Amino acid sequence: MRAYQVYQDSAMLNLAIQVWEYSRSYTISPGNVASGTIPTKSVNVGKTCSGATLVGGMFWVSDVNDPTLYGANTAMFFALSAYLAEATGNTTYLSAATDSGAFMIDVIQVTSPGNGAASISANASGCGDIWGLGSFRLDHTGWFMEGLAILPGSTTLGQQSVSVDTLRSNIVNITLAANTLCNAPNGVVNTGKGAGDSTIVQGIGALYHALQGPADLLTYIGSFLSVQSVQHNYICGNYTR
Numbered sequence: 001m002r003a004y005q006v007y008q009d010s011a012m013l014n015l016a017i018q019v020w021e022y023s024r025s026y027t028i029s030p031g032n033v034a035s036g037t038i039p040t041k042s043v044n045v046g047k048t049c050s051g052a053t054l055v056g057g058m059f060w061v062s063d064v065n066d067p068t069l070y071g072a073n074t075a076m077f078f079a080l081s082a083y084l085a086e087a088t089g090n091t092t093y094l095s096a097a098t099d100s101g102a103f104m105i106d107v108i109q110v111t112s113p114g115n116g117a118a119s120i121s122a123n124a125s126g127c128g129d130i131w132g133l134g135s136f137r138l139d140h141t142g143w144f145m146e147g148l149a150i151l152p153g154s155t156t157l158g159q160q161s162v163s164v165d166t167l168r169s170n171i172v173n174i175t176l177a178a179n180t181l182c183n184a185p186n187g188v189v190n191t192g193k194g195a196g197d198s199t200i201v202q203g204i205g206a207l208y209h210a211l212q213g214p215a216d217l218l219t220y221i222g223s224f225l226s227v228q229s230v231q232h233n234y235i236c237g238n239y240t241r
């Protein structure tokens with residue numbers, strides 16, 4: 001979809017739609033929750049996770065016996081749905097985005113300190129994180145941010161019906177202030193890869209262009225992105241005085 005935005009080539013849009021349709025077959029719908037099944041899987045689908053519906057959650061892999069719902073996959077589907085809703089005006093994509101966005105907020109809890117869980121089981125009644133601590137949470141946060149940057153600001157997500165405008169500010173503040181992976185001694189996002197993380201930087205950059213204020217938050221984001229650029233190029237040997 002990024003390529004389509006630049007080139008406006010219908011072939012790129014059609015490819016994105018095909019990817020969306022395939023991904024949708026591994027994303028839980030209201031009907032799947034009602035029946036407790038999904039055609040692409042041989043696992044039971046629970047109705048709720050700690051009181052929140054599993055609608056909108058996307059599975060990690062296509063293995064029919066794997067019940068793992070993965071935050072990063074769900075967030076990517078959320079962002080893709082938002083892009084397609086913007087490009088086509090089709091409310092099917094907007095509905096999919098709101099479902100997956102709600103899953104990210106209510107089940108994954110991406111807006112909580114540390115950006116929530118990386119993954120949960122579709123057939124468990126609790127919301128225990130299957131994989132635990134790791135950089136996966138920054139991945140899903142970056143994609144979630146990018147989706148928020150695309151959706152109309154008045155769109156509401158989650159059980160509390162929080163507006164996208166509010167979520168944009170909240171997610172930046174909670175991520176940069178409370179996620180320790182964003183606070184490495186050298187100033188670069190620390191995912192253990194040695195050179196930062198492009199997903200979270202892309203997401204924050206997208207929000208930087210979508211936010212209307214406050215001014216101090218925009219300044220903060222701009223400074224953060226500048227540090228990532230300079231430090232990343234220095235680490236990769238591309239920095240010159």
